[in-house]
Amino acid sequence: KFKRRIFSGIQPSGNLTLGNYLGALRRFVEKQDEGIETIYCLVDLHAITVWQDPDALRHQTREAAAGFIAAGIDPERSILFNQSQVGGHAELAWLMNCVARMGWMNRMTQWKDKAGKNAEKASLGLFAYPSLMAADILLYHATEVPVGEDQKQHVELTRDIAAKFNHDYKVDFFPQPDSVIEGAATRVMSLRDGTKKMSKSDPSDASRINLTDSPDAIAKKIRKAVTDPEPLPETLEGLEGRAEARNLVNIYAALAGKTPAEVLGEYGGEGFGKFKPALADLAVSVMEPINAEMNRLMQDPAEIDRILGRGAEQADAIARPILEKTYEIMGM
Numbered sequence: 001k002f003k004r005r006i007f008s009g010i011q012p013s014g015n016l017t018l019g020n021y022l023g024a025l026r027r028f029v030e031k032q033d034e035g036i037e038t039i040y041c042l043v044d045l046h047a048i049t050v051w052q053d054p055d056a057l058r059h060q061t062r063e064a065a066a067g068f069i070a071a072g073i074d075p076e077r078s079i080l081f082n083q084s085q086v087g088g089h090a091e092l093a094w095l096m097n098c099v100a101r102m103g104w105m106n107r108m109t110q111w112k113d114k115a116g117k118n119a120e121k122a123s124l125g126l127f128a129y130p131s132l133m134a135a136d137i138l139l140y141h142a143t144e145v146p147v148g149e150d151q152k153q154h155v156e157l158t159r160d161i162a163a164k165f166n167h168d169y170k171v172d173f174f175p176q177p178d179s180v181i182e183g184a185a186t187r188v189m190s191l192r193d194g195t196k197k198m199s200k201s202d203p204s205d206a207s208r209i210n211l212t213d214s215p216d217a218i219a220k221k222i223r224k225a226v227t228d229p230e231p232l233p234e235t236l237e238g239l240e241g242r243a244e245a246r247n248l249v250n251i252y253a254a255l256a257g258k259t260p261a262e263v264l265g266e267y268g269g270e271g272f273g274k275f276k277p278a279l280a281d282l283a284v285s286v287m288e289p290i291n292a293e294m295n296r297l298m299q300d301p302a303e304i305d306r307i308l309g310r311g312a313e314q315a316d317a318i319a320r321p322i323l324e325k326t327y328e329i330m331g332m
């Protein structure tokens with residue numbers, strides 16, 4: 001009943017990281033290149049659930065758009081836009097706020113992690129974040145959502161919201177989207193702490209590789225990554241209990257287009273003194289062209305704004321009829 005359509009987003013709340021690239025952005029490009037209809041969004045309304053300096057947000061939104069294009073998103077083949085420019089996201093989010101239940105939001109692990117013990121001081125928007133994300137996806141009747149592992153629970157919640165809406169209003173209107181989580185790098189971890197995910201919101205810049213990092217910075221961060229003193233094991237079982245080693249092997253595998261087992265076949269028995277320089281070279285060879293293209297695109301911010309503006313018009317053309325129909329189903 002519903003045709004295949006991909007939707008996903010990334011927050012323009014800081015530098016895009018290697019985690020965003022391997023877990024999300026690179027998948028976005030693959031889906032586009034498979035010829036499926038793809039809609040990609042810089043989710044600035046999500047970013048402001050925690051404080052954002054206005055000028056920094058404007059800059060980061062353009063920079064994230066440049067990152068998408070430099071990584072291979074083609075605005076002629078994918079719709080690329082900025083969430084706040086399509087009013088339907090905020091409108092449908094309100095409608096979905098009235099479908100979603102408080103208890104469902106309370107169970108979200110990202111909310112618990114981000115708000116922590118200070119939930120009283122968190123914004124109402126941070127609590128409602130998953131409901132906005134559900135609206136983002138449902139607004140386009142998207143059927144597949146490529147994401148990293150950390151977003152799986154939010155896509156499941158989207159399915160619950162869609163199901164409740166369809167049930168309450170006795171319609172078969174919203175599809176139940178599937179998360180698409182593939183490859184060796186669905187959860188890239190911090191370079192400083194193998195138990196934390198690599199994130200643009202981590203205060204330690206050394207914990208992550210940014211799309212904006214120079215080759216020297218990338219090599220230095222990998223050289224200084226926290227590891228144990230043991231050599232790499234020959235098999236995957238040997239990575240048990242070695243989160244940092246596992247992370248670097250996963251990153252290598254994802255960058256090289258190999259499986260982690262293949263990487264261990266090559267480097268098993270070698271120490272990090274040999275593996276880290278090889279990983280640094282590989283990371284630089286993949287990231288440097290993206291970095292160079294981002295820098296080139298950032299020379300012309302007006303062109304980036306033009307691309308985002310046109311993307312917003314295309315997104316709105318799909319979203320508006322679905323939003324109108326949602327109001328009608330709800331009696332408005």
Ligand code: ADP
Nearest residue numbers: 010011019023024147148186187188198199200
């Ligand atoms: P961040 O967590 O860096 O602020 P977002 O919340 O904007 O990033 O996430 C954008 C996309 O990038 C999501 O699909 C998310 O799952 C993915 N992602 C973010 N961090 C990682 C990571 N460390 N490893 C794999 N995927 C990630």
Ligand code: NA
Nearest residue numbers: 110150151199
């Ligand atoms: Na995230």
